[in-house]
Amino acid sequence: xxxxxxxxxxxxxxxxxxxxxxxxxxxxxxxxxxxxxxxxxxxxxxxxxxxxxxxxxxxxxxxxxxxxxxxxxxxxxxxxxxxxxxxxxxxxxxxxxxxxxxxxxxxxxxxxxxxxxxxxxxxxxxxxxxxxxxxxxxxxxxxxxxxxxxxxxxxxxxxxxxxxxxxxxxxxxxxxxxxxxxxxxxxxxxxxxxxxxxxxxxxxxxxxxxxxxxxxxxxxxxxxxxxxxxxxxxxxxxxxxxxxxxxxxxxxxxxxxxxxxxxxxxxxxxxxxxxxxxxxxxxxxxxxxxxxxxxxxxxxxxxxxxxxxxxxxxxxxxxxxxxxxxxxxxxxxxxxxxxxxxxxx
Amino acid sequence: xxxxxxxxxxxxxxxxxxxxxxxxxxxxxxxxxxxxxxxxxxxxxxxxxxxxxxxxxxxxxxxxxxxxxxxxxxxxxxxxxxxxxxxxxxxxxxxxxxxxxxxxxxxxxxxxxxxxxxxxxxxxxxxxxxxxxxxxxxxxxxxxxxxxxxxxxxxxxxxxxxxxxxxxxxxxxxxxxxxxxxxxxxxxxxxxxxxxxxxxxxxxxxxxxxxxxxxxxxxxxxxxxxxxxxxxxxxxxxxxxxxxxxxxxxxxxxxxxxxxxxxxxxxxxxxxx
Numbered sequence: 001x002x003x004x005x006x007x008x009x010x011x012x013x014x015x016x017x018x019x020x021x022x023x024x025x026x027x028x029x030x031x032x033x034x035x036x037x038x039x040x041x042x043x044x045x046x047x048x049x050x051x052x053x054x055x056x057x058x059x060x061x062x063x064x065x066x067x068x069x070x071x072x073x074x075x076x077x078x079x080x081x082x083x084x085x086x087x088x089x090x091x092x093x094x095x096x097x098x099x100x101x102x103x104x105x106x107x108x109x110x111x112x113x114x115x116x117x118x119x120x121x122x123x124x125x126x127x128x129x130x131x132x133x134x135x136x137x138x139x140x141x142x143x144x145x146x147x148x149x150x151x152x153x154x155x156x157x158x159x160x161x162x163x164x165x166x167x168x169x170x171x172x173x174x175x176x177x178x179x180x181x182x183x184x185x186x187x188x189x190x191x192x193x194x195x196x197x198x199x200x201x202x203x204x205x206x207x208x209x210x211x212x213x214x215x216x217x218x219x220x221x222x223x224x225x226x227x228x229x230x231x232x233x234x235x236x237x238x239x240x241x242x243x244x245x246x247x248x249x250x251x252x253x254x255x256x257x258x259x260x261x262x263x264x265x266x267x268x269x270x271x272x273x274x275x276x277x278x279x280x281x282x283x284x285x286x287x288x289x290x291x292x293x294x295x296x297x298x299x300x301x302x303x304x305x306x307x308x309x310x311x312x313x314x315x316x317x318x319x320x321x322x323x324x325x326x327x328x329x330x331x332x333x334x335x336x337x338x339x340x341x342x343x344x345x
Numbered sequence: 346x347x348x349x350x351x352x353x354x355x356x357x358x359x360x361x362x363x364x365x366x367x368x369x370x371x372x373x374x375x376x377x378x379x380x381x382x383x384x385x386x387x388x389x390x391x392x393x394x395x396x397x398x399x400x401x402x403x404x405x406x407x408x409x410x411x412x413x414x415x416x417x418x419x420x421x422x423x424x425x426x427x428x429x430x431x432x433x434x435x436x437x438x439x440x441x442x443x444x445x446x447x448x449x450x451x452x453x454x455x456x457x458x459x460x461x462x463x464x465x466x467x468x469x470x471x472x473x474x475x476x477x478x479x480x481x482x483x484x485x486x487x488x489x490x491x492x493x494x495x496x497x498x499x500x501x502x503x504x505x506x507x508x509x510x511x512x513x514x515x516x517x518x519x520x521x522x523x524x525x526x527x528x529x530x531x532x533x534x535x536x537x538x539x540x541x542x543x544x545x546x547x548x549x550x551x552x553x554x555x556x557x558x559x560x561x562x563x564x565x566x567x568x569x570x571x572x573x574x575x576x577x578x579x580x581x582x583x584x585x586x587x588x589x590x591x592x593x594x595x596x597x598x599x600x601x602x603x604x605x606x607x608x609x610x611x612x613x614x615x616x617x618x
Binding site: 065066068069070075076078080107108110111112113114115116225251252253254255256257259265267269274276281282283284285286288290291296300303304307308311312 | 349350351352353355394396397398399400401422423426437439553554579580581583584586587588589590591592593594595596601615616617618
């Protein structure tokens with residue numbers, strides 16, 4: 001279902017969306033970040049991209065798995081804390097970040113489904129905003145099978161046409177949001193469609209960076225496990241983990257117990273994001289560590305995204321957002337690493 | 346209590362046995378589920394939890410034929426295992442699982458089985474060893490090579506003495522001790538010394554990663570083929586269901602796709618474990 005929404009009508013639309021919590025990007029310090037909308041009039045989609053991907057709304061950095069306590073007689077009591085959120089809208093999701101959530105879906109489904117993830121995910125409606133201008137000089141979505149106006153994973157895609165948004169409802173969930181404010185949405189004219197096509201086409205041309213031929217990477221990596229490249233590329237790594245922290249696709253986590261008081265045991269079992277870039281991520285209690293040096297950890301990050309995930313899920317575990325490149329304090333550049341893999345003898 | 350993958354079930358400790366004293370203390374715990382529990386296959390693991398301390402993945406060392414209890418032999422090395430060591434008979438432990446694949450023991454019928462363990466690494470193959478001896482008529486000769494740093498570091502000391510009545514048991518310690526009549530030297534070297542025959546045989550090994558690597562190398566030298574060698578791998582684990590991302594060897598998550606591998610399978614994965 002295609003419609004036109006005047007930008008000035010955005011607030012009115014949001015006001016009509018009863019029964020939903022709405023998350024939207026807001027300026028925060030020098031960046032933009034997702035937050036809960038309290039006043040729709042303050043929502044502006046005039047941003048490049050959020051510093052952190054919206055994955056944190058569905059897969060929070062810290063979440064409580066269960067609350068526990070020990071009774072007087074010592075018996076452990078556990079109370080499950082499955083979230084039960086109201087349906088919620090994530091507004092202005094960039095296509096790369098929406099595609100990343102489809103990869104989370106693959107991880108958290110399968111043989112075992114993750115009830116905490118799906119409790120939120122099933123309630124989410126993703127309203128995407130295509131990238132008429134690349135949000136970052138390090139954007140490279142086309143070379144990882146994406147595009148600045150990819151619809152993958154989205155319920156609605158908004159395309160910025162200046163004074164208007166071209167609105168495409170892609171799922172039933174998306175159509176429902178348009179149905180809530182029917183009078184605001186006009187049918188597109190043939191000219192609107194042409195304009196939209198031009199925006200989409202021009203946007204793809206504006207992407208500055210690319211991986212030479214990514215299809216070569218997964219088979220090539222298989223023979224490069226012992227390559228010296230990993231030592232060379234990881235030399236400057238500070239093992240800060242910002243690459244995985246900001247990555248919209250990274251899903252690795254820790255589970256630990258947090259005790260609240262010093263007396264009778266009472267506390268929470270929590271899931272927190274973790275990173276393959278930390279040495280203790282894989283360290284056995286004996287001290288043995290299969291990935292004890294930073295070269296093996298950088299290799300794991302590259303292999304997981306471009307070899308193991310491809311074999312297990314038939315897609316690259318990278319959507320080309322460029323955050324890990326822009327924010328790495330020592331300039332480790334995943335595009336350059338992959339291009340070196342392609343050029344490797 | 347809701348049934349989902351992260352929710353432990355409560356199990357009561359019904360027996361505690363001190364196997365090894367000192368800095369590398371090992372205790373064996375037998376537990377029974379308070380309400381409904383689960384059945385397991387030989388080779389599988391379970392995530393044990395002590396509320397307030399956390400969780401640890403431990404191999405189930407009792408046979409799948411044993412329905413009365415689950416057995417875990419645990420070395421005291423970290424926060425969780427120390428807390429478990431402090432627990433007594435009657436205390437409640439959280440248990441979730443079972444996780445992972447199993448030893449393909451059905452395919453080993455009629456074959457000679459050679460078990461090779463090092464240190465606490467005897468525990469993960471103890472389940473399948475027990476199943477084999479309980480169903481001895483299904484298999485050929487059973488034998489066990491087992492070594493530890495010192496004689497006091499050995500687990501299942503009494504059971505090993507009894508086992509000597511049933512099968513060949515080759516014990517070894519790393520350095521000479523007064524009164525030790527069995528082999529002195531590392532397990533892989535004992536294998537080369539005793540030369541078990543690869544004919545119609547399956548070798549099953551677990552121990553420290555370095556021991557496993559040399560056991561496999563020496564078994565190959567004795568003529569064992571890749572599909573005659575099985576091992577069970579350990580890695581740090583948190584979720585147990587292939588999601589938390591840390592226990593992988595290449596594209597495999599050990600918690601879900603392992604921990605049991607033939608050398609034919611394991612050698613084709615990146616050698617990172």
